[in-house]
Amino acid sequence: MSAPRYLIDTNVFIGLEDHAEVAPVFSSLLQLATRHSVGVFVHEAAIDDIRRDKDEARRRVSLSKIQKFPAIKKTVGIDQAALEAKFGRIRKANDLVDATLLHALDMEVADFLVTEDQGLHERAERISPTFGARVLYVADAVSLLRTTYEAIDVVLPAVVEVEAHTLPQDDPIFESLRSDYAPFDTWWRDKCVKAMRKCWVVMDDKRIAGLVVRKDEKPGDTDATLQGDKILKVCTFKVRPESRGVKLGELLLKQVLWYAQTNKHDVVYLTTFPTQATLISLLEYYGFEHTHNNKGGEMVYEKSLSRSRLLPEPAVSLFDLARRNYPRFATGDGVAAYAIPIQEDFHEILFPELVPPVIQMSLFSDSGAQRPGNTIRKVYLCRAPAMISQPGALLFFYKGKSEGIPSQAITTVGVFEEMSFARSTEELRRLAGGRSVYSDVQLRMMNASEDRPVKVINFLLAAHLEPPMSLDALRQTNVFAERPPQSIKNLAPAQQISVLERGTFGFAT
Structure with a gap:
């Protein structure tokens, strides 16, 4: 099993090797990559970019320093028209470099691309959300490396x-x-x-x-x-x-x-x-x-911000409607809904703010309860046979029997974005992308393979039910039968309404 490859853009290389003091986060990127045998590469196209620098002295120094990074070579026969068709319009030399870097990512020669270039992030996002999640800012690359390889030591932000x-x-x-x-x-x-x-x-x-x-x-x-x-x-x-x-x-x-x-x-x-x-x-x-x-x-x-019900709009996907109106989301007729059972360990990883707060030393007082948190855009991994196809469908996460509270309850509402399949650990690393909160050990233990692929579900964290909807309440309202589901379960419109009625979202559902 190969270690992941991180491809760095010219702006990241310059941040690492510039004459000015190197920012701590840039240093952390190399330190973490070296410590965990993660490859850090440059691309031949980036070297071409440096060769165009009109400052001869700076160009000579940069070319000498870039030699210490292994280089990914350009693909023979790929022309500008083909790159433009896949990665968007190319107006200047820098655009050609950007498209070439994305081509290396698309070919899976590199697992992640690290760049501070906002335009490059936007190009990647236009390909697909999953592809865009593989293009990282330096700070997010450092966060991903820490989460992946040093999960025990990572303290989630509060x-x-x-x-x-x-x-x-x-x-x-x-x-x-x-x-x-x-x-x-x-x-x-x-x-x-x-x-x-x-x-x-x-x-x-x-x-x-x-x-x-x-x-x-x-x-x-x-x-x-x-x-x-x-x-x-x-x-x-x-x-x-x-x-x-x-x-x-x-x-x-x-x-x-x-x-x-x-x-x-x-x-x-x-x-x-x-x-x-x-x-x-x-x-x-x-x-x-x-x-x-x-x-x-x-x-x-x-x-x-409106407190009225969010209604579907013609020619607008329910997912795009939800992200533009976040934290509101569409409900009711025409909006699919699913109950997703999730084990306690993975529930705590995805939704750390629902873990009972711990008492820890604070800068602001002698002690205080702090709840950690993380991002809006998330990824959930499973092998459930059910297929989810409607962007904007509602995902109700059901936490199974647990040692910690809550136990056996729907806790969280998500908005589905897209689903893909990972058929190897390497592919799982790539598809989980910059949204991953799973350690490398956890990814490897899933044993993704051609015969047993892992589903990668991208979604928005929309809300938490306060209080969570207990198993007894779910049975009483006929959301669940006697036994809670062991796999992803499609919910009928009436069942969706029964769950949503238990939430306080700040808008009508």
Whole structure:
């Protein structure tokens, strides 16, 4: 069984080998890969990219340094027209390099591509969600390597609510905020500290990895243009540069949107500069719209939140409807629903926020209960014979008999995206992709093969039932017969309604 190969883009190589100080997350990528015998490769096309550098001295140094990485050679006979047909329009030399890197990924010469180029991520996502999940930011590649090979040691991030005055002003995240906004210290002291404004933070090794500052606003005293009486402004949405990627940003955005929907906000908005391409892509994926630019030149992104039932739209898939209106999802006639039994161990991996909170030391107090969390887009692995084909179908996860609470209950609602099959451990690693929360040991123990493929189910985490729907309640409402299902079970419309009636989602279902 071969070790996975990580192909790095030119921008990652430069981040590793530049004359400037190497960011910790770039160093971690190589350290983890070396420690676990994971191959890190460059591509001949990237070497061509460096050869086009007009700075002769820099070009010579870069070419000398890139030699220490093994190179994936270009495929003979593949022309620009073929690459363009598969990977999108090629307008310039950099686009050709991007398409060539994606071709290597598509051929499975490389398992994952690591790049900070937002355009390259978008190209991959247009191929398919599964393919897009194999293109990683550096921070997400580091997270995947840690999860895959050091799962026992990984502490999942926890979103903690604090007041602004409790945060240490010498934390490195504030340095980048000051560089983005010169009057930051004055604004922070006068508007946040004095007002004891509420914040959400994610900690990493006693430092702030991500920060959200929120503020309630009303019509007439807001930069929002969408209509609504209750407006949530996200004053600050910041991920520390070395932690920047999709996963941490998604965790924070989930916190914002679940809070806003539950607390009956009509609009949520934030401002950002055009250079924040990763954040902008994340916002647009989940339905934020660029409505205007403010006086400071920042782009204002807004999202309406409704408490009415989400109805299907012609020519729009139910999945796209759900992601654009997240955290709402369509229900009822025409929306398929399934109960998915899941063992306790895998339930805790996929939904760590439902594990009873542990008491641990906190930066903000002597002790406190913290619930970990993870991303919105997830992947579930199983061998159930049932097929799910409708993007946007509802997935009700049923936690089987467990030592921890809850036991034998439907806990969680997901929105189905797509299903694929892995017929080897190598293919399983690739298909689980950047959304994987499984260790390499767990992936290998599944023994994926041609005869016994593993199903890879991609979905959005939509909501948790609070409280979970117990087995007794499921029997009383005829969702389940006497015995709970041992495999994926299709639910009739009436059964779907019975489950949804037990949830409090912040919108009608």
